Amino acid sequence: MDKNPVEPNELVLTRDFYAPRELVFKVWTDPKHFGNWWGPKDFSLNVEKMDVRPGGMFLGSQTSPEGHVMWGKFVYQEVNGPEKLVFVQSFSDEEGNTVRAPFNPNWPLEIINILTLTEENGKTSLTLRGGPFNATEDERAAFEGMRPNLEQGFEGTFDQLADYLASQQ
Template sequence: MSSTGQGRPAQAAQPVTSDREIVISRVIDAPRELVFEAFTEVRHLSRWWGPEGFTTTTQSFEFRVGGVWDFTMHGPDGTDYPEWITWTEITPPERIALLHGESRDDPNAFESVLTFTPDGVTTRIEMRTVFPTKELRDEAVEKYHAIEGGHQTLNNLAAYVAEIAHNGEEG
């Protein structure tokens, strides 16, 4: 094994996924613990999740590794989108990894890693999503407007967290 500078092992080469990735980030004017809570409790998620004009109905929610969030997103045009997430890693209040698809057996499900980084009184949230293929990533961007929708979702989160922080509802 080769080593680097300080006698540490060299990092293993990371697989190239840039043509299959979408990375979206935003600084949110709230402490990391509050942003993490808003992302991990169904009572919060149902009030901000999704792009502008969408609402969410949860069928089941269990926030733990191996737990599932089974929900439907309702589009502004009345279209329902069945959604399914299983949590694959949870490190409060720093990181969440998940698998997201239309159902448990969805062959097109994608992986997302969310990181919550404190920066003074603000929090930088980053969503890094990796699709199984470049084609599925491109379809998500072109047909479902995934990049714009991701930005709108984080904007909704920021507005919601600001509201609950202002009203003293956290915790």
């Protein structure tokens, strides 16, 4: 049984990258790399803190092209490089305190993400499973209502990741 349960209607995304698994894992866990590709297109990411170990935290801020700043955090649950990374993602303030999303008062306070990486013939397959964690019915409904936007957003983020990986080889 999977010890990282995701609630019903999880989001499952897969993408192949033409890069070694060790490199793909590194750009997810090294602050020198992570800030160069994570997030929406044309946003910048400032990595304030990145302590990738069980119980450790990523804390950072994203700035939109218009200058709007949003803070977020990951709390790492499992780190098993280079094959698995599990983290709970939340919006936060500058100190890392969990806050409600600025765009929807019913957005889940916590989203669990389970990242797995497998490599075959120099190509790494990434699977990201996730969804609301410790969520209310209203929070699950808000997540489900945003599913197409989430899929589109991750597609753009994964495009940036592919470009960044190509630049690192």
